[in-house]
Amino acid sequence: MQRYFAENIEDTFLIKEDDFHHITRVMRMKLGDEIYCVNSNQQTARCSIENITENEIEAKVVQWVEGDMELPVTVTIVSGLPKGDKLEWIIQKGTELGAHEFIPFIASRSIVKWDAKKSDKKISRWNKIAKEAAEQSHRAVLPNVSTPVSVKELIKKAAEYDVKIVAYEEEAKLGETANLAKALSSLNKGQTLLAVFGPEGGLTDSEVELLMENGFIACGLGPRILRTETAPLYLLSAVSYHFELLNR
Template sequence: MQRYFVDQSADENHFFIVGDDYHHIVRVMRMKEGDQIICASPLNKSAVCSIAEITDEQVIAEVVQWISGTSELPIEVTIVSGLPKGDKLEWIIQKGTELGAFQFIPFISARSVVKWDEKKAEKKLDRWQKIAKEAAEQSHRTKLPAVKSPVNLKSLIKMGEGFDYKLIAFEEEAKQGEASVLSKTLAEMKRGQTVLFVFGPEGGLTELEVSSLREHGFRTCGLGPRILRTETAPLFALSAVSYHFELME
């Protein structure tokens, strides 16, 4: 059954679907009145709905049954990725959404080869958010992850003040055999808490960046004995969170 994140609801029993989702329902899927879909509301609730009416501008869906339970991770995981080359960030957003990330924040790191172009910023952010939306619908998420504008080191440090835990995936720690910080942090965390994971670009984080983050309460951690690519490391971390909180219980 197709799932759609819906911004507009007339009341507790109806949803209005417009824009790209309207086009997908009517032109791509060629659905008719009476067909069923799943609508995810801005309040992070999902419902099985029946298409009650299709107009020239919108689809009106009527709630048949609200869905209990959630597919969300018990903790909120924010992924900070040093701006990588090519479409690697798109991959991180897509797969990270499938694995349960709460939000994504690109980081303008000293070793980021890609330079952020403010003139193309809005178009880039729209594309990233669309990728997150499609992945969230495919993986039956109840929350739509946000993709934020890129931040610099100073902004990242300030942002970190609002999180319960702050971790830096640092390959030098892995090379030295560090293997306990991540597991101990997850063991300490309680449901509903937040964690900020920082990952470097292809060249990794600089010593200056790591030391600055450490001075403001960030902890470095290894991700096992193998050195992971910039697009692999966030997915490893999310998988570790899922294993600890969802599969070990």
């Protein structure tokens, strides 16, 4: 059954714009068809389409649905701006794996230079990708993709998090294997994790040192060197295993 994030007023959801088009033109649904709707309070309901106008659908709640599809800890992924569509891949797959937020990071070795003039269009596209992935994977949380930040802005924001890690390939080359496990073990359900990943060329020594001076733990991600678009997915999979499978 299709799932949509929508405005909720009492026992009615109002569906507009892209989702309206998807329901009426792509899925070709009609009155009486059922969908899942999620409101801004992360509550999910099974709904029946009751009315279709020229630009809006009214869906009535049939049953509120219980169930927690979210990771037990809140994970924010910080990615050094990569080339091409790699960040879109990270956002899409990271959302499917349970990420709560994505923060692009203007790293020293980022080949892509951030164009502020095109920022609104880019950020809108990234958030649309996150929304579609959240609906596809039956999330109750709609991940946010923020405007790219500098290292100073990142450090300031990091003060809000319970645990902060930075994936550093030099640690992996040296055979470091314990820090990630220790970091995850130090987290309790409901706490927050901020994870930083470099762009294609990796993070510079000075960037890592600065992050570590501000409370970040440098972690290797196993013995293999991972691509910039693979490393965040490794981390999210490790979080899921640790909190959702290992401790059941």
